[in-house]
Amino acid sequence: GEEVAQTPKHLVRGEGQKAKLYCAPIKGHSYVFWYQQVLKNEFKFLISFQNENVFDETGMPKERFSAKCLPNSPCSLEIQATKLEDSAVYFCASSQSAEGGYEQYFGPGTRLTVT
């Protein structure tokens, strides 16, 4: 598609429950990025993929967070055993390249509320 699609738009989970977010990048873009934005503050980089391979996972919390980009499927970000501090808007972005000068196109975000 011509836009990055993210589902669901809103997600509410009780503390300790699992949350799974999905992202479909723009067709032809081989890089996908996940960011967390808490309370309208700066974006925190989580992880990036080049096609189905992890490109950079230095921002990914070691426990509870995992992500995948499989061929012919939307990319996913999964949080096991959610905590209150996971409440945030999770943005997915896609790009033709991870190198300089290539802008990242953002999806509308998924607002996760952990209660």
Added chain:
Amino acid sequence: GQNIDQPTEMTATEGAIVQINCTYQTSGFNGLFWYQQHAGEAPTFLSYNVLDGLEEKGRFSSFLSRSKGYSYLLLKELQMKDSASYLCAVQDSNYQLIWGAGTKLIIKP
């Protein structure tokens, strides 16, 4: 450590000009991006600078000085729809985007 600073909030008048500054300290530099984010929406790309100097694109211009670790976004002929947050982001040596906290711009009639 890596750090990007921009003012938290600025106010300007419709029709006027405003300059939003961004200073950065990062491990390596592969370019600086400016994004606009309206409340409740996704960020949209405004500009990219990798060489020193001014890049002009319609009402928006962006300037970069790599030696000073400094950039600014200049918005001319302000319109009410320009009320938004403006995010400065630097691409470091690993091509990872390091983001500032954003500057909330309020336009008054």
